[in-house]
Amino acid sequence: MEFEQLYKSYWQKVFRLCMGYVNDYDIAQDMAQETFIIVWQKLHTFRNEASIGTWIFRIASNNCLRQIDKEKRFPKSELPMHITEEKHYSLEPQILFLYKCVAELPEIDRIIISLELEDVKQAEIANIVGLSEANTRVKIHRIKEKLTQKFKENGQ
């Protein structure tokens, strides 16, 4: 599998997953890059047992979870606050609100819903996260309910 090819076809998806996890453009960009660095390093170990998509999403979501460790080491307050604000806010408020809501969910739910919204099959989501398919289905349903409710409360 050609790395460049993967990079092109999966960058957006991985970025959105990270963005749903942290809701911070710059951190998400960094996390997506880290993911592809790992993909680059590990690509030779990929054995076709899973689809390449599942494989990449596993790395990406594990990297998100690893973020907990890093947050502790570099508390957000220590990061420079200025530069971040401008570029991405041409987006509609509804989109911003969706990402904000997702990032407020419990960690595993963030990953599950991001993958669902990315059109990853539920069986594959179960495989990435390590839950049963039935559980995954239930979770997705509940998360969607929660999101719908938040949107309604917010009058979106």
Add this chain to the structure above:
Amino acid sequence: MDNNIDFKDLWKQQAVSPPNIKELLSKLKYFKRVSLRKLVITNVLLIATSAFIIFIWYFYQPEFISTKIGIILTISAMLMYLFVYNKLVGFYKTVDRTQSNSEYLQKLISIKTKQHFLQSTMLSLYFILLGSGLCLYMYEYTSRMTIFWGIFTYVVMLGWIGFTWFYLRPKEIKKEQARVNGLIAKFEAVNKQLSVNE
């Protein structure tokens, strides 16, 4: 529940073009360098110190057995530190990042738990070995001094060892424990999200 909001469509409108692949590769190099640097520096520093001590042994030929035991204890303290330190780095290297989230979390928790144990036990052992090594080592040289200076030397040295043992060591252990415990708690909380289906 009927939801009339198309989340998928909203989700995908967040589009961003991938940064240049060259930028990614240059970052990769930086990444490797930084993570390797600390490991190399620690290893080189401690091995060089040990080599220096061995050199002293060889060069000055201490007569007392206590001096030799002292040297051995000091060196073994440093080697033990290196061993544990390298082992911890190795733990992280061997984590398979392509496992499912739940397996990955389990692995992280087990590593952190090991780290927790190693850090406190090892730090105490390190101080004990280093302290007793130093005391034994100094004996030969102080025995050649007058009683006053001999006692003076030991008082200063024991004062320093006491300071590190009673002040620095607990402080260091506490700081690390708090960090690692916090992490373990957080990882476990996330892991729980996988097991309960509230």
